[in-house]
Amino acid sequence: MSSDDDASVSTEGDDAVFSEKSDPTDSEEENSEESDPPRRRKRKLSSDESFSSDDSYKKKKKRKKIQKKPAKAKSSPRTPRPKDVKKVVYKEDESESEEDEESEADDADLLEDEDTLMTEVSTMQVDDSNAETIEKVLKHREGIPGAIGPPTTAYNVEEKGDPNKGVEDKNQSELERQFLIKWVGWSHLHNTWESLKSLNGSNVKGIKKLENYIKKLDELEFWKSRADKEYIEHYDCEQEMNDELLDEYKKVERVIAHQVSREKNAVGEKVMEYLIKWACLPYSDCTWEDEGLIQQTFSQKIDEYYTRINSKTLPNKINAGMLSKRRPKFTKLDEMPDYLRPISNPDMELRDYQLEGLNWLLHAWSRENSCILADEMGLGKTIQTISFLSSLFHLHDVHGPFLIVVPLSTMTAWQREFELWAPTLNAVVYMGDVSSREQIRNYELLFANSRKIKVNALLTTYEILLKDKAFLSGFDWAALMVDEAHRLKNDESLLYQCLRNFSTAHRLLITGTPLQNSLKELWALLHFIMPDKLIL
């Protein structure tokens, strides 16, 4: 075992608890999944009006008054909207300041650099009036006049049909230009198509964004009239990719909290609402959505959420190996165990050498030896590592918490392989800007009003690890995995210095190149996994 002696190990009860006292979330204990609404509430539908597909546009142009579930509509006061909504990008900003704030001036510069037609808004103030605000103009089309407003949200189109249906059969002269609008405080699910006339004639804020979009559109059309065909094709290709991404933004990745809605349904019953993490968007873009809306297409995600919160396989100290308990004897796996068989693709098998690798990892663990997995590139070190963690979970009741530190570039692959090979483990990716990480800590990582950890595996990057080392070093990790671990070859590096003091019961370094230049580098890796046995 390579647990460092000087690491702070909490001995409070048997549960895996967070023991760092300077945690920035210390003041956030009021956040509760079941009772306390979170501070950041994004757009929420009011239920004081219902949508009827045969209403005239004039009547229904106030999108906010459209009910997702018309049958359940009932009067209730409008939910207050956020004062300050920040748009962030799901990537790490190397130069992120502690507050991670960007000035509007910076955003304006960024806008100039945008080579797509999307108009980006990073920070915007929303006043208390009921006017909706344009956050972004996403794209445009030539549509059937009147095919705008609430009937054009994704869920209304799905439920009641597309008002723009049959547009292909119309002449150009019969059509009007329409713009797809992302509204401040509302998820992409509530995007609507709007026309210039409808927006200008209504009480909508942020019209300047539309003007900018139109200006850029004119420039684009001028450019297209002169550019080479291949450049135009390249541009169109990019637009297609943007469209695909927009579709992803409307997909639920995870439900992360629930609460009883302040609104009631048509028969006066209380209904639930869920906090949604949207696919390909950061946690800071999570929004509360009505149960009915999410049930429509993503009921499985709600089921998965309840399975997670009712899970009996949560990390605790006894089985995490933090207490001095002898590890079980190694028993060789002769074939791939069923718990590893991917449900979505049951024909997938661990390759022979991967099964051998898994046995080797389990053997080392049972002997309390941390180790280095040094297969060559592409041989499936990720899958072997995940199989190892899943085996600890299923065979030895070690439910984590496992900390997996990986390069940003491989994060998506790790996430994918976890879903495929270890779906029972609750694995959460801890990255993004300050606000996203705060959301993850509040909703995904820790139980409300407690310091107990509720994920089995936490994936993060080197950069985030360094930023949040005070927080992350406060846990007793059942195992620490470092991918591309040759980054630890220099024992004076920040990463090395940061991780060496983490409290871990087991360490696994993953690298295709454990020996790059000198033996000293290998020695540094060995010292990292066995600091007591191999002295630097």
Ligand SMILES: Nc1ncnc2c1ncn2[C@@H]1O[C@H](COP(=O)(O)OP(=O)(O)OP(=O)(O)O)[C@@H](O)[C@H]1O
């Ligand atoms: N048993 C398997 N069945 C199906 N696909 C596999 C299997 N093992 C590996 N792969 C695939 O092979 C590819 C490489 O695997 P992986 O990324 O785990 O390798 P690696 O050793 O971690 O690579 P690198 O050193 O580049 O990080 C991945 O796309 C993975 O899905």
